[in-house]
Amino acid sequence: MTGNTHIVGGIAASLAFAQITNYNPVILVGAGIIGALIPDICHGGSTIGRKFPIVSRLVNGIFGHRSFTHSLVFLLLMGALLHSFLTNESITAGILIGMSSHFILDMATKNGIKLLFPLKVTVRFPLTTRTGGAVENLVFAALSLLSVYFGYEAFAGYF
Structure with missing residues (x-):
């Protein structure tokens, strides 16, 4: 999926x-947007990868695309940190919600993700689509x- 789809x-x-929940929806949304972009730090052409090119190259060089940063291990590690x-x-x-939404959306693409990293199993939905397609x-x-x-x-209670 593209960055805009991950953001939405x-x-x-x-x-x-x-x-x-009783969490502040404004804070949830702001953090959700950031979380929705974080997993693609492993891809230099992504929205976040272009903002942090050195980190992106480093993560991609070590793990590749859609592996560690798209896994339950990464989600748990981020949660603990x-x-x-x-x-x-x-x-x-x-x-964490934004990251989870990212994982779900990428599982709907033909390439899927390595959700169970370090296992090399690709996880994707039975019906998939092409990134950037109709x-x-x-x-x-x-x-x-x-x-x-x-x-x-x-926000109904705020107005």
């Missing part, structure tokens, strides 16, 4: 999570609509 996926997932160093649970939750545009539109719906519900 992180927004939709964060706002949906806001429905069932965030819990240790951040006091705001909304930020930690948002980042189906991804439909996914983007659906996630945008879900973001509006969940956003209305999350």
